[in-house]
Amino acid sequence: MWRKLGDEGALRDLYEGPGTDPGLGLDPFALRGLLASLDAGHGLGTTLGVCVQAASALPILLGRRDRDGGTVARVAEQAVAGRAVVAFAATDAGAAGSDLTALTTRVELDGDEVRLDGGKRWIVNATTADHALVLARHRPGDHFTSFTLLLVPAGRDGVGRAAAPTRFFAGSGLGELTFDGVRLDRSHVIGRPGQGLAEFARRMASERLASALWASALCRRVLSDLHERLTARTMRDRPLWEIGSVRQRFARALLEQRRLDALCESACRRGRPTPAQAMLLKAAGGETVRLVLDEAAQLHGADGFAVGGLQELRAEAAMFGIAGGTTETMLEGVADHAPELLERAS
Known part of the structure; x- marks a missing residue:
């Protein structure tokens, strides 16, 4: 699918079209249309498989393409052309998914070489x-400067991968990655050491917007x-649609979808959302899908x-309230930013 999108020019339009928002690193309306079409x-x-790569991995690579050059620029161009698939590897095997600062994947920086x-x-x-695209720690502690992003070739010695133990999400390539003494040259470091978590956080807005856009299209x-x-x-010869209780249940669901779509429309027109707005979008998407x-x-x-x-889709779609930050985590963030959100709403 990624190659097909590259061949059709959809990826280049997404990142290099006239509607590209510099803060998001992509065109939000093009992303909205792409996700609706795929869904x-x-x-x-x-x-x-497309959404995570398009809204998370590629904006990071493209944002660093001109500054880092070399390996980063080459892979970014291959990905936009549909000739390379880039996984975004943040959730750690040694820590809770919602606590990135506790991750145990580590990188040792030694001159021109790194070990993962x-x-x-x-x-x-x-x-x-x-x-x-791997988020790893290069020193102990949970300070945001303790983490670095690396671009790791999947075929490099020491890299292992296996499918996730689930029957859901066919076609997503969902699985686990292991790194056992993987050696890379310094050109595979994204930005400077210590910038990894900050770079990840900067691009989180596009991921959370994408989640809401897709949630609205799916609903x-x-x-x-x-x-x-x-x-x-x-x-009994009467359409189910004419039954009052059925119509009301449907109308309540439609009301929720339209509320989410209005949030998405506003976000696309406004451009890069603030962290508070991004959390609001993500929480709204998860709740609306549910x-x-x-x-x-x-x-x-x-x-x-x-x-x-539909029960199978319902089970899979529960991921909207879990992946990329649980709804509960998002709501905590929304509460923390209540004054800002109330001021903007006025």
């Missing part, structure tokens, strides 16, 4: 990537399909449990 025609896993040891889990594109598709189903199916798919699954009845049915 309409492909499984959740396939869209996930550790592991990453639940990484999208892990089994299919040509390169991995709209589910509700559109559900509306067709409810108008076509009958009970509420909409709960209602839709109930209205599908027993058919929802069929192979490929």
Whole structure:
């Protein structure tokens, strides 16, 4: 899929088109259209494989392309052309996913050479990537300057990978990466040592915006399909759509989707969201997917449990409230920034 998008020019339009926002490193409206198109025609896993790479890994590489040059610039260009897949490896095998400062993957910096040891889990594109963008610590402690980003070739000696132990997310390349004495030259370091977490945080806004955009598109598709189903199916010669309780449940779900879509529209027009706005978008996406798919699954009845049915999508879509920061974590951040958000709302 990534190669196809490169061949069609969709990736270059996303990052180098006239609507590209410098703060996001991409065109938010192009991203919105791309995710909606992928969601309409492909499984959740396939869209996930594109979304993480497009909204997380590539903005980091492209943002450093001119400054770092060399290896970074070469891989960035290959990725935009659809000729290289880049996994974003942050979630650590030795720490909770929500606590990046506790990660145990470590890099030793020794002159012109670096050595990487550790592991990453639940990484999208892990089994299919040509390169991995790896967040590792280069010194003890949880200060934000203790972490460095590396661009690691997946075929380098000491790199191992395996599929994740799940039946969900087919097509996403979800898996784990291990690093056992992986040696690289200094050109594989992204930016200066100690800039890794800051660089990651700068690009978090595009990832959280992408999550909300995709969540809105998915909910709209589910509700559109559900509306067709409810108008076509009958009970005692009466369309289900004419039953008041059914209509109200559907309307509540539609209300939530439209609220999220309004947030997304505003965010795309405004440009790069502040950290508070990005957390609000991410939390809204996770909550809306949960509420909409709960209602839709109930209205599908027993058919929802069929192979490929809505209950399977509901289980997979729970990731919107977990991956990239749990809804609870986002809500804590929203509460912390309440004065800012209330002031902006006024």
